[in-house]
Amino acid sequence: MAGPRPVLIVEDDAALAATLKDQLALDSEFEPSVAGRLTEAEALLATAGVHFDLILLDLTLPDGDGREFCVRIRRSGFRMPIIMLTGSDAEADIVSGLDAGANDYIAKPFRLAELLARIRVQLRVYDSSEDAIFQVGPYLFRPAAKQLHDPANGKRLRLTEKEAAILKFLYRAGGKPVPRQILLNEVWGYNSNVTTHTLETHIYRLRQKIEPNPAETRILVTETGGYRLELAAPGEPG
Numbered sequence: 001m002a003g004p005r006p007v008l009i010v011e012d013d014a015a016l017a018a019t020l021k022d023q024l025a026l027d028s029e030f031e032p033s034v035a036g037r038l039t040e041a042e043a044l045l046a047t048a049g050v051h052f053d054l055i056l057l058d059l060t061l062p063d064g065d066g067r068e069f070c071v072r073i074r075r076s077g078f079r080m081p082i083i084m085l086t087g088s089d090a091e092a093d094i095v096s097g098l099d100a101g102a103n104d105y106i107a108k109p110f111r112l113a114e115l116l117a118r119i120r121v122q123l124r125v126y127d128s129s130e131d132a133i134f135q136v137g138p139y140l141f142r143p144a145a146k147q148l149h150d151p152a153n154g155k156r157l158r159l160t161e162k163e164a165a166i167l168k169f170l171y172r173a174g175g176k177p178v179p180r181q182i183l184l185n186e187v188w189g190y191n192s193n194v195t196t197h198t199l200e201t202h203i204y205r206l207r208q209k210i211e212p213n214p215a216e217t218r219i220l221v222t223e224t225g226g227y228r229l230e231l232a233a234p235g236e237p238g
Contacts, residue, residue, distance in 0.1 A: 004031035004174060005123060008052040010041045010069075011085065012061050016108075020056065023112055030119075031174070038064045045073065051135055052080060054123060056115075059086035059097065067100035074101035079131040081122035085110075134171050137219035137230060139210065143168045148210060162187060163206045166199075170220070170229040177223035203227060 007030045011017040017034045024030040033052070035041035038061050044050060059066045070082055081104070084097040089107035097105045103122050106115060126132055127143070134141045139148040139157070146164040148157040159167070165187045170178055180196045188194045207214045219230050 004028050005053045006031045006051060008041060008044060008055045009034045010055060011058045012036045037062055038069045054080055054119060055082045057082050057084050059084055067097055070100040070102055079133060081126050083118060083122060136167060136171060141167060157209050162202050166202060166206060170227060175228060177226045177228040179226040
């Protein structure tokens with residue numbers, strides 16, 4: 001099973017933020033973090049080794065307007081889904097929020113089940129889009145394009161369909177080890193003709209592509225009974 005999806009909640013109402021954090025953390029589907037101000041949110045987004053798959057963004061924060069923040073981070077290259085939360089459901093507010101770069105808009109008070117459903121929809125769309133970019137070691141990983149890009153030297157690596165699927169599933173585990181059999185089942189399906197040797201062969205070829213020194217694995221690491229990804233670039237805080 002994949003790891004929880006990291007979600008950033010930008011909300012200055014402490015009670016609502018705490019409720020959202022608790023509810024999202026149930027069943028380990030999501031891993032929520034909270035920022036009560038836009039400056040806190042910007043600091044988290046700029047932290048090395050920290051990533052978020054989705055942002056829940058309040059419209060009105062003590063230090064600024066959520067729409068202006070949305071515009072800023074879109075201009076900075078952040079493409080994860082943003083769902084805007086607001087006390088107003090006026091058409092003008094909805095339109096201005098979507099025009100600022102939000103993917104969806106939900107008015108308070110909202111039903112938690114509806115919010116969760118909208119989060120899942122946005123994540124499904126994002127994961128299959130060309131915009132999806134995940135940090136894997138020193139690389140930016142685009143699953144839809146089956147490509148890794150190393151911004152430090154401009155190097156681009158093409159991946160096979162299975163290599164991209166392996167990386168994507170390991171990424172979803174959030175840096176936690178994934179047993180070989182689970183990884184095999186997720187990538188190849190429950191095919192009795194496929195063995196762990198097939199997986200090991202693909203892991204070997206993948207390491208030849210992504211590891212600076214394949215003899216000293218630092219990105220795709222072997223664990224007891226399986227594998228895990230080192231999500232932060234070597235030498236960076238995770």
